[in-house]
Amino acid sequence: MSIEPFEIPSIPPERLALLNEKLKNAEYPNELETDVGWKYGAPRWAVEPLVQTWLNDYDWEKVRAKMNQWHHYHATIDGLRVHFIHEPSKNPDAIPLLLLNGWPSTFYEYHKVINPLRDGASNTQAFHVIVATMPGFGFSEAPKLPGYGASKIGDIFNQLMLLLDYNEYVVHGSDFGSMLGKWLALYRSENCKAYHTVYPACIPPIPTPTFLWAHPFKVAKFLASMVLGMDTVYGHGSSKIRGKSFIDVENDREMGYCAIQATRPYTLSFGLTDSPVGLLAWILEKYHNWTYPENKSDTIVLPETVTTEEFLTQVTIFWLTNSISSSTRFYYEVFNDEGMKDMFMGRVAIPTAVAYYAGELSKLPREWVEASSNLQQYKEIEVGGHFPSLECDEVFVDDIQQFGKLIKTKEYLK
Template sequence: MKPFSVNIPETVITDLKNRIQNTRWPGEPDGSGWQFGTSEKYLKELAAYWINNYDWKKQEAQLNQYPQYMTEIDGFPIHFQLIKGKGSNPKPLILTHGWPDSYYRFHRIIPLLTEGEQSFDLVIPSIPGFGFSGKTSTNSEAVAGLWKKLMTEVLGYKKFYAAGGDVGMGVTKALASKYPDVVEAVHFTDLGYPMGQEDPNTMSDEEKQFAGFVQQWWYSEGAYAMVHATKPQSLAYGLNDSPVALAAWILSFGNAGAPPELIEAAFGGRDALLTNIMIYWVTETIASSTRMYKADAIAQWGGAQPLQKTQVPAGVAVFPREAQFPREWAERFVNVVHYKKMDAGGHFAALEVPEAFAGELRSFFYSIK
């Protein structure tokens, strides 16, 4: 473990602003809004704010307010935050982010989970290929193996807890399935989606309804995942070269069809949205982050054995602007001992509704004896 701090040269920020100013805007149909993808009208407003009002050095200082480290495991450089809980016996908890977010996904819940008697030692790593963990990607099961070594060998915890959503869901599910001897309990905000290979005779009416919703969503909003899983390198050239293109791609996923204020809220505000984008930009990891989808696709379709259902206790929270999967769907993969429909929030709940999300994690993990 070596202490780490974010310190981006000013030349990188100057180059960023020059690239934004020199953007060749493609134009958009009159009155199209967000119907064809990210709105150019909105994106121009965001770009102007990015150049004139956004303060990277202020955000960099916030990124450095919590202890960060670098280590190497099995040849992978791993960046992670480690924030010790202040209770008498804090539980070690590893939180895994997804795409298109980053370890920054959890920054608003850190003070909520490290204070008080029911606190946690929070370990918040950057997935390989994302942010400060470098540009080498691997699949979700391999990441789970790295996390197990990070927690037990590097940090010395005998047992630990884990939570994740989106890409982090796959990593967390693999942790529970492959390492039940060291994983005490897991928590999820999603558990994957029906892909048409399920036997309909084994599906409940609620699961069939969920599958119908997913199929419709996949056709209307799922193109990004298909590109990532098939042609990530073709996409990478534009996203790594143009900050506006990078922002447009991330925004199109953030909350498709939603008004700008809701998209920004999903990331915790305009500055938080741009800081998340900046983590990809300053590290040049947008290409390697999307390649993880290809790595998972190769593993899935290349004959790898599916994960066995784990008996590790699992908590599930379904947020209202997330895909509404029923309990039966979750029970196909994990040992659900807690299932809760939340009142507010969506895919980025830790950023959108940090108090509710932190309360859910604390309530669940401290109920496990």
């Protein structure tokens, strides 16, 4: 294993010329004459102005300069060059914090929170901030062989933290990062000492011997909810569960993308790799649907909390690194990972914090999370969606700082 410095690169002139040519000569798809909003996916009226902005106004060099204010590195682990940011704090009481994102994001999802977390904003808890890029996303090398699901990538990130001499650390995860965070919390708890998430992965308190022994009342309530309904048993707004599985398109139309990425990522990738317009539209639908508020007017493309520059930077990173295919392929690896069932069923024994933001895709009753983890901090936040560090960064920083202060006070870390 080795570490070497890295700098976010300029776009090579020939690549930039190709991008501009494709954006300038984009061929748009046939659509209905009737305006159907976003029901069929991202509409042309929303996509085309962003394409024009990408072509005429977006400045990668300006954004690149901002990103290069941080210390970027490549670590070679398990034969892969893994990109990460490492920003040590000057505060002697700082806690090592590993930030993990999911899809369709990159490390840039955390660009607003790195400095405040590092510097201990508002004179509260400070962190040694590590933002790691999953293999196959952005500037991390893509796996060359099948099988790089949560277990392999989780182990890579634990090795990374040890390589940085952080033998004990806290992990935060959103989206797939939450899944990787739980894997670390379950299987690397000798190093991962606390787990913070905005997207917990757990099963309900079903009548297994373990649940019946430890949480009989929670099991009874769950069984009652199957008959009386979730709102009746747990309270209105206590849960948001639409699908019944990873790719349950019938019960959750939002999972259409997940179904194809988890089963036929290769076929999809030809269009997304060759067409920057197709790539933009595919990602745009998620940034429109998954941000707060959930029920937006059809005239809104992106929420006020996510700028056009921020969105186009995410898209540009995927395009520049040709990583959309390898990032979507991760869905296939997770869907076919035999260890995922054990991971979802496992109980997290280390201190756990959950923050539910208002526009998050799913929400489990607090009692389910309590039964499946050592829950030390729980919040329901009235703003933000699936990308809270972008949408409401100050709230996000404050929540993580409170958890850091809690585990420091209780001496969960040395």
